[in-house]
Amino acid sequence: MKHAPSEKHTLSIIVDNESGVLARIVGLFSARGYNIDSLTVADVSTDHAVSRITIVTSGPPPVIDQIIAQLDRLVPVHRVLDLTELGPHVEREMALVKVAGTGDKRVEALRLADIFRARPVDTSTNSFVFEVSGSTEKVDQFIALMREVGLVEVARTGVVAIARGAEAA
Structure with a gap:
């Protein structure tokens, strides 16, 4: 069986700015054996209620789709964008x-x-x-x-x- 080639993707994840959110997201990657190549987090709202987590990860397209779907289901996550798929960034x-x-x-x-x-x-x-x-x-x-x-x-x-x-x- 042929394996799909691994691709690098940059994900932008908008989350509630509260304690434990980063641990839940990193835990999702860890529990499923997904690798994080780069991770940054910053508060992005004037009322300090929302943060943006930027994760660079890699895997075959079905794995990237699975990562996005699983991130999207987490409660503190408002939105997950695959900037690589969206186009110019x-x-x-x-x-x-x-x-x-x-x-x-x-x-x-x-x-x-x-x-x-x-x-x-x-x-x-x-x-x-x-x-x-x-x-x-x-x-x-x-x-x-x-x-x-x-x-x-x-x-x-x-x-x-x-x-x-x-x-x-």
């Missing part, structure tokens, strides 16, 4: 990247940061912390290049995404 990730080095390594780190539009947010005589944002691929590439010049540590936000166009999701 904007995805960004931010990372803080600590790089140590002196001399030529320091100069090269600054040169690479400039090319990637990463900005130094902390500087000492022997290290930098750069802030870089963009697509996951851009962040991955920046980190890979910084390994060559003295990467020390990385902290990443995970993907945030929103549909394009004038309409609200």
Whole structure:
């Protein structure tokens, strides 16, 4: 039997902003053996009643459909959108990247940061912390290049995404 190819999907989940909601959603993924590649959560309403959870996951199309259907049935979930299926959307990730080095390594780190539009947010005589944002691929590439010049540590936000166009999701 042939297996359907795995696809990466970005899901936007609008939920009640209350304690335990994230645990229920993550529990659903865990109980069924679904993987979460990236997860971000933020309050998105002026009255602090609603949050948006952005999850990047992967699987064959029937599994993605099953994930969406199961998420949709959870009580605190208002809406589940598969941004990948909806069409054009904007995805960004931010990372803080600590790089140590002196001399030529320091100069090269600054040169690479400039090319990637990463900005130094902390500087000492022997290290930098750069802030870089963009697509996951851009962040991955920046980190890979910084390994060559003295990467020390990385902290990443995970993907945030929103549909394009004038309409609200």
